[in-house]
Amino acid sequence: MDRNLAHNSSPPRTRWRKVAYGGMQPGYDDNHTDESFLEGMVMNASVVKRDILKVMKDSVSISEYLCIVALVVLVWAYTLSSTLDENSLLFIDASLLVSGFLILLFTQQKLSLGLLLHYFLNICFFITSLYVLAPIYQTLTRSISSDSIWAVTASLLMLHLFLHDYSESTVKAPGALKNPALTSCISVNASVVASVFIASRLPSRLHVFAIMLFSLQVFLFAPLVTYCIKKYSFCLHLCFSIGLMAMTLSFVYMLHRFLFALLLSLLVFVNVVCPYWLIKIQEYKFEINGPWDEAKLCFDITD
Amino acid sequence: MGNKEKHTIMMVSDFFYPNFGGVENHIYYLSQCLLNLGHKVVVVTHAYENRSGVRYMTGGLKVYYIPWRPFVMQNTFPTIYGLLPIMRTILIRERITIVHGHQAFSTLCHEALMHARTMGYKVVFTDHSLYGFADVGSIHMNKVLQFTLADVSQAICVSHTSKENTVLRSGLPPEKVFVIPNAVDTAMFKPAVERPSRSEIVIVVISRLVYRKGTDLLVEVIPEICRLHPNVRFIIGGDGPKRVRLEEMREKHSLQDRVEMLGAVPHTRVQPVLISGHIFLNSSLTEAFCIAILEAASCGLLTVSTRVGGVPEVLPDDMVVLAEPDPSDMVLAIQKAISMLPKIDPQVMHNRMKELYNWQDVAKRTEIVYDHALKCSNQNLLERLSRYLSCGAWAGKLFCLVMMVGFLLWQLLEILQPADDIEEVPDVIFPHQCDEEEMQQKSSIE
Numbered sequence: 113m114d115r116n117l118a119h120n121s122s123p124p125r126t127r128w129r130k131v132a133y134g135g136m137q138p139g140y141d142d143n144h145t146d147e148s149f150l151e152g153m154v155m156n157a158s159v160v161k162r163d164i165l166k167v168m169k170d171s172v173s174i175s176e177y178l179c180i181v182a183l184v185v186l187v188w189a190y191t192l193s194s195t196l197d198e199n200s201l202l203f204i205d206a207s208l209l210v211s212g213f214l215i216l217l218f219t220q221q222k223l224s225l226g227l228l229l230h231y232f233l234n235i236c237f238f239i240t241s242l243y244v245l246a247p248i249y250q251t252l253t254r255s256i257s258s259d260s261i262w263a264v265t266a267s268l269l270m271l272h273l274f275l276h277d278y279s280e281s282t283v284k285a286p287g288a289l290k291n292p293a294l295t296s297c298i299s300v301n302a303s304v305v306a307s308v309f310i311a312s313r314l315p316s317r318l319h320v321f322a323i324m325l326f327s328l329q330v331f332l333f334a335p336l337v338t339y340c341i342k343k344y345s346f347c348l349h350l351c352f353s354i355g356l357m358a359m360t361l362s363f364v365y366m367l368h369r370f371l372f373a374l375l376l377s378l379l380v381f382v383n384v385v386c387p388y389w390l391i392k393i394q395e396y397k398f399e400i401n402g403p404w405d406e407a408k409l410c411f412d413i414t415d
Numbered sequence: 416m417g418n419k420e421k422h423t424i425m426m427v428s429d430f431f432y433p434n435f436g437g438v439e440n441h442i443y444y445l446s447q448c449l450l451n452l453g454h455k456v457v458v459v460t461h462a463y464e465n466r467s468g469v470r471y472m473t474g475g476l477k478v479y480y481i482p483w484r485p486f487v488m489q490n491t492f493p494t495i496y497g498l499l500p501i502m503r504t505i506l507i508r509e510r511i512t513i514v515h516g517h518q519a520f521s522t523l524c525h526e527a528l529m530h531a532r533t534m535g536y537k538v539v540f541t542d543h544s545l546y547g548f549a550d551v552g553s554i555h556m557n558k559v560l561q562f563t564l565a566d567v568s569q570a571i572c573v574s575h576t577s578k579e580n581t582v583l584r585s586g587l588p589p590e591k592v593f594v595i596p597n598a599v600d601t602a603m604f605k606p607a608v609e610r611p612s613r614s615e616i617v618i619v620v621i622s623r624l625v626y627r628k629g630t631d632l633l634v635e636v637i638p639e640i641c642r643l644h645p646n647v648r649f650i651i652g653g654d655g656p657k658r659v660r661l662e663e664m665r666e667k668h669s670l671q672d673r674v675e676m677l678g679a680v681p682h683t684r685v686q687p688v689l690i691s692g693h694i695f696l697n698s699s700l701t702e703a704f705c706i707a708i709l710e711a712a713s714c715g716l717l718t719v720s721t722r723v724g725g726v727p728e729v730l731p732d733d734m735v736v737l738a739e740p741d742p743s744d745m746v747l748a749i750q751k752a753i754s755m756l757p758k759i760d761p762q763v764m765h766n767r768m769k770e771l772y773n774w775q776d777v778a779k780r781t782e783i784v785y786d787h788a789l790k791c792s793n794q795n796l797l798e799r800l801s802r803y804l805s806c807g808a809w810a811g812k813l814f815c816l817v818m819m820v821g822f823l824l825w826q827l828l829e830i831l832q833p834a835d836d837i838e839e840v841p842d843v844i845f846p847h848q849c850d851e852e853e854m855q856q857k858s859s860i861e
Contacts, residue, residue: 133596
């Protein structure tokens, strides 16, 4: 019907212009649409073509962290089943601390002797307070049944993994400007609570201290260490990750066949299936830009 | 064509007097001019504080302030069906033939249009703003718009850019969307009787001081212009969260004597502020039409504006200097405007604006859209449901459900309160003497 009306109107004399002023343009209806309609529209202007190899390489840091968490759970399981005694746990703690420091020392140029001393002092405080608080942790959840503890710990770990900041580290190297996001803070807190719950199931005070120290070291500082390695050299990061994966898989294999299959399929899913999936759904990407978009300011606003 | 036929029109939007803005102005002037053309117009909006019930405005414009409280940004709380009974009563009482909704983020408008379609009325929608496609807010807004527009008879946009945007957002066929711009009351925005002296050049900015209006651009541009041109002075009218930044800039560059900040300027005081300047500066980052430019041009000011949205369509090239939303380009544009200034005669510009824009023309063009809408064929519920179903895999089914429940509720109301029991309003004949001066008076009271 609209078409008919358009045809009935007098034949166009002047060219139609894309302007709003001057009233109705003679010979054209207000719903006139010509080939200039939507000519300013741009589709998928800022879409990045992704390379599957690059996405797979990037996803390695996720599986690396998955393995770290799996190793922590392994240590928890062995400690709870009394396969690991407190002395060997303390030995693991000390060696982790030293190796972590060495890695930071090699990868970060900014470290100085004063800063190291400062770190050392902080760590002493940290260890002392943890030791003092250990009896509290030990009796904290005595009135709660073990089943609830396992369930809550498992869900907290899931939460931790989902919200973890895989691209950066929540605990920053000194001098970092950006504050961590809320989700990564929640993630760190979930992991700390999970460690406290596990520690509260252990028989002796020294056990509690050793396992808490271990868990906190890993959850707080492992992301920082892996981040530093990644920044230092991507190749080293790849080697480290693959080594870590192999180690974790072999340890899990010794513990339980089914868990091994689960972890292996998870790693395959993260490293192969997900990148392929991401590349596949890129085809459906549909971005529209045009003159109606809000203009972006080309300078930074410092409020 | 069919302008012998007289319509009874219901304008519906959350935004109306005593609130103030582009949409409110548009509805008011359009209604007045439609009344002048012999149509009957009723405006429906929500209650403003203690202003609730029926009010009459100039020329017998009847306004229903529905006792429904706004909850955020003057919008009513979306209840989907809460307004059905009162809308039905008003539609029957006033013997409405066309429902005309305004503004995409007015929930009242969306609900009224939905109910009107359920009851088989012809529906026209005017979109006054632009939306992107990327952020979460826009995506949801666009889905709601798609729902409302799936079944409108005709749609109106205020600029061609806005039309492109609306067509993309709602999936309407482009020939159903009309472009009818806003206009300006040239009688209200007259240039100064005496031409302001050119020894000192005054640049006027009147806008809300918010991010979307580009206040951050002003913060960059003003010091640079003041440095380059010692005889330039700025007058900034308006208030908002970004005012602090402007004041900081004024302190930092010690421009207190060259940048005057007026704070919020009521609409009636805009003209005196405008005529004290030579150049009007608009720094918006997004704009569907920009009435402020029209008002400034009508007062005889040369406009410098960012080239965003529908702004390039608003004025002929010799009346406006456009710049990219980038400080350095805007500085160049202002310098160009300053060099153009000796050739500008405010009175000539005002007379040109009189020819380019007037509300009577807008009303006549809207009348044509109403005629088109009335010629649309009636459709039964099943035909209409198929249109909603095509809106999306999940959304389509949800929309259909909403419409079906609405239909059932309407049928229930028909039983509980039959249409014959609703008393129709007698036609009160008001003397049609609403000329421009009276309209001006009315707005000055508001």
